[in-house]
Amino acid sequence: MVKPLEIALVVEDVLSLVLMEKVLAHTERGYSVLRPLVERGVGNIRKSVTKYVNASRALPHVVLTDLDQIRCAPLLREQWGVTDLPKSMLFRVAVRESEAWVLADRVGFAGFAGIPVNKVPAAPEILADPKQELVNLVRRSRNKRLAAELVPAQGSAVSIGPLYNERLSQFVRETWSMEAAMANSPSLARTVSRLQNFMK
Incomplete structure (x- = not known):
């Protein structure tokens, strides 16, 4: 029996939430989303990212945002100040959008x-x-x-x-x-891999 791993899940929109629910189930790690947060846009996630980092110390947070027009995910992380995160927060970037x-x-x-x-x-x-x-x-x-x-x-x-x-x-x-999607989407495959090892 897999012990449930309770998390907060932060996404930009409803479609991203549904995708991440499917991704979490695929890992077979017993993820349980206690707090689903649909932030209605990348700007709102960026504005609140420090708050998520702090809150993750009480409840692990998984955050998914779109890359949009930024050149690459490492640059986005640098611009947002999320290059060095606690073990309790997983920050993922869909390239270029969850679509x-x-x-x-x-x-x-x-x-x-x-x-x-x-x-x-x-x-x-x-x-x-x-x-x-x-x-x-x-x-x-x-x-x-x-x-x-x-x-x-x-x-x-x-x-x-x-x-x-x-x-x-x-x-x-x-x-x-x-x-099928993981074979054509490296950022999805990396997200699945990270979720399989998150909080281990």
Whole structure:
């Protein structure tokens, strides 16, 4: 029987939360998320990072943020002042966004989006904007209902459709393959590896 490892989980958005729940379950280490914190953007995580470091001494914290337009994860860590962390805090960076992790299961995503698998990028972490790429792929989908749910209306000020988080979260929970995604996403594979050894 695996002893539960209670943690706080800090993420940018709902999709990142669902992805991390799946990642935590994959490690088979009995992770139990006592405090899920969806911070609604990278700026809010950065602003509160010192608070998480301090709070991790009472309850271990796992933090996931997107790399976005910063050159590399070590530079982001340096800019945020999180190069030297206590053992009780794990700080991970999705390259460049958590949508790259979603796209990394190419066969699964192609089936979900109703597009040929060869249209799904083989190396999603080198994309400048994985979220935009994902939306553009779904825009070309044969599934018009899915396109209406994930793609913003023409002329809309928002970058995603009305059910973007709900439908992608459902895909991740029900269909997305961790093993397939890890093969195409080095930052996901590293996150899984670190979580398998966190607090040991």
